[in-house]
Amino acid sequence: MSTTPAETTVQAVLTDFDVKTGLSTTKAPLQRRLSAMADMYADQAAAAAQVAQDDVLVYEFFDMGVPSTSGDVAYGTSITYPGKVGDEYYMTKGHFHEVLDTAEIYYCLSGNGYMLMENPEGDWQAAEFKPGQAVYVPRRYAHRSINISATEPLVTFFAFPGHAGHDYGTIETKGFRKLCVERDGRPEFVDNPRWQA
Numbered sequence: 001m002s003t004t005p006a007e008t009t010v011q012a013v014l015t016d017f018d019v020k021t022g023l024s025t026t027k028a029p030l031q032r033r034l035s036a037m038a039d040m041y042a043d044q045a046a047a048a049a050q051v052a053q054d055d056v057l058v059y060e061f062f063d064m065g066v067p068s069t070s071g072d073v074a075y076g077t078s079i080t081y082p083g084k085v086g087d088e089y090y091m092t093k094g095h096f097h098e099v100l101d102t103a104e105i106y107y108c109l110s111g112n113g114y115m116l117m118e119n120p121e122g123d124w125q126a127a128e129f130k131p132g133q134a135v136y137v138p139r140r141y142a143h144r145s146i147n148i149s150a151t152e153p154l155v156t157f158f159a160f161p162g163h164a165g166h167d168y169g170t171i172e173t174k175g176f177r178k179l180c181v182e183r184d185g186r187p188e189f190v191d192n193p194r195w196q197a
């Protein structure tokens, strides 16, 4: 039997990411405007009014594209822009991994916010994003980035196992158990009245 390792399918790659903005010149980012996620915000009327006035870019991210095997590491940056719908901060759609038992690391490059997480068993957690701080998203936890700054984008670098896959549908249908809203100028996590068990 040969002990020669299987041939790798990718070459070593150097990728540029701007440390402040998170943007890369290597690929086009995937962009999500408010109209693509307006129904995810608690105040539906405020979301519809904002979309009618200006369908702003809420977030964008770079999917650098690696083979979807457990031996590969998918990576990229995520940029969530500042703003609110009603009193709810701008956020990403959020997702579970299709392979639930896969974790992810996010490292905050700039801005301020939270990673909101919940698992199918009912636990939820929120970890603050500050520049220079990494958040470890445990296996089984859906995750969503939330920008709580009034002026600065929230910029993170992420890495996860290449075979994890993305399940957006569960969150699109059920929502997260918690919302992050501004109360007296501070972020607060409150129950999502529209959450479906």
Ligand SMILES: [Fe+2]
Pocket (backbone or CB within 6 Å): 095, 096, 097, 104, 143, 160
């Ligand atoms: Fe993820």
